[in-house]
Amino acid sequence: MEREYTSRNEQPMMRWCWIVAVMVFSTALGNEPASLDERQARLETLHEEIGEIGERIAAERDRAGGVEAELARLEQRIGDERRALAGLDEQIQANAAEVAELESAVARETAEAQQHRAFLAATIRSAYRRGQADMLRLLLGENDPAEVQRLLVYQRHLGAARAHRLTQAQDALQSLQARRAALSEALARQRTDREARAVALATLQSSLGEREALLADIEDRIERGDAQIASRREEAASLASLIEEIEARLGEERLGAEPPDLPARQGELDWPLEGPLLARYGSQRADDLQWTGLLIGAEAGTEVTAPAAGRVVFSDWLRGMGLLLIIDHGNGFMSLYGRNQALYFEVGEAVRAGDVIATVGRSGGRHETALYFELRADGEPIDPVAWLQTGGHQT
Incomplete structure (x- = not known):
């Protein structure tokens, strides 16, 4: 009887694992790298330039305005x-x-x-x-x-x-x-x-x-810069598409472990780690986009903990995000943890509040070690600071 119960519960989980595996495989086919190292090396080269593209384009546009005058x-x-x-x-x-x-x-x-x-x-x-x-x-x-x-x-x-x-x-x-x-x-x-x-x-x-x-x-340089920005936006779009796909596929099969009163816990969740806020939700990025989460600085290998219970729905490498872990907390709430050095949970595993789920790194071709933390409600990014305890980080 227990075996039969386990099989019935594993069927939706296996279906979900297959969906995520297909999505990750499709993303990987986009560039068809010979190896993960080569792909990360290409991304590192890209991200060495992407931080200056936005400012350079703005300067070029100012210069173009002067030349036009x-x-x-x-x-x-x-x-x-x-x-x-x-x-x-x-x-x-x-x-x-x-x-x-x-x-x-x-x-x-x-x-x-x-x-x-x-x-x-x-x-x-x-x-x-x-x-x-x-x-x-x-x-x-x-x-x-x-x-x-x-x-x-x-x-x-x-x-x-x-x-x-x-x-x-x-x-x-x-x-x-x-x-x-x-x-x-x-x-x-x-x-x-x-x-x-x-x-x-x-x-x-x-x-x-x-x-x-x-x-x-100048216009040619701006056009090339815009193309690079477009590439960066594609990375953001791939993540958004992943979240939308997760939301659409879960449906009645949501595996949330948090009780229905999670919205009432606003301002009570623990921070995933302590460290300086390098970027806040809604602030401007160098690539002409806005941050949809928090960038928390920390030394490589610092432990990342889950602010709330839930179940892992994604645990793999994703372009632009490096080693990424996504937890579904139920009630439409999901949390994302990117740029990690290592991931400690697999897809389908339950997570309790306070569990160590990853360690901080700079995967995805980043130069600084930091955790990218994002919180979403019904697929839309929300400001994590509003849900986390005050004073749980270093400013």
Whole structure:
């Protein structure tokens, strides 16, 4: 009769052991390490970097923000320079066209002045010759002196008119030449200014290219860091998935040994060990996550005790947690103990409050020896400090 009773009670336990074994085996197949040592070595390499990833990503994001602001300023300046160059090009084009028109006008005025000058010279020579002949005729008495005088006055007036037109043409030419010189000087200044702005624009564009390359490099580093963070989150997700699977599979087969009044024991449970709190529930981690449990510092080999009675539902190595022990206390309460050096209970074994269940270590590739302690209610993490006795640890 006793054998039959034992067999009936062992059936659900064997079923549970098989579930956990399959889960652990599936987790192990994810990376297919040749040995546990190699897997732990890879994890140790990963965790040597993971502690700095969060801070490095935050610094890179701050730096990226600064580079983006600088890019915005450079792009604004480049836009201003392009607008200034476009305005200068329009002015240069207009002034060059006006200079060309002035060149044509100067050429026309020069030709006209030359014509006036030549005609005036011819007129003067002709008047001189006629004046000499008229004077000779006047002296010889061949013509009326009044007529001769009238002709001389006419010649003088004609010469004066020609001289006046020549003076006007020369004044117009000088005005055009002065305007052309001023406009040419302004055009030369504008072209010099344009060359300087073109050099400044090229420098700005070069700086922009450098900043864009720098930003791309920063974003690439952030992306790689995010990938590493994602890998770390996968580890946390694997643990959460394990807890959910345990909760779902247990159902009516929960093996809790704690009486139904466990929720009433809030603030009365013993601490699993004494030591400084290295991380509190809800505090920020370096990998951009929050702690869902406590990290209690202790020397390697320090004994870990169960705060309450229950039954072991997981006792094995888990990625990111090292050697992990999970106790089901019934009523939806479970406690987790990670990073251990050794585990003293197997799946299915009953645990009493105060039993030594493990020893502290740094398994899972950790650098510091500490116990990771987590308490869950209905699969969700809760603050263990609220359930443990006050003063049961070193602050």
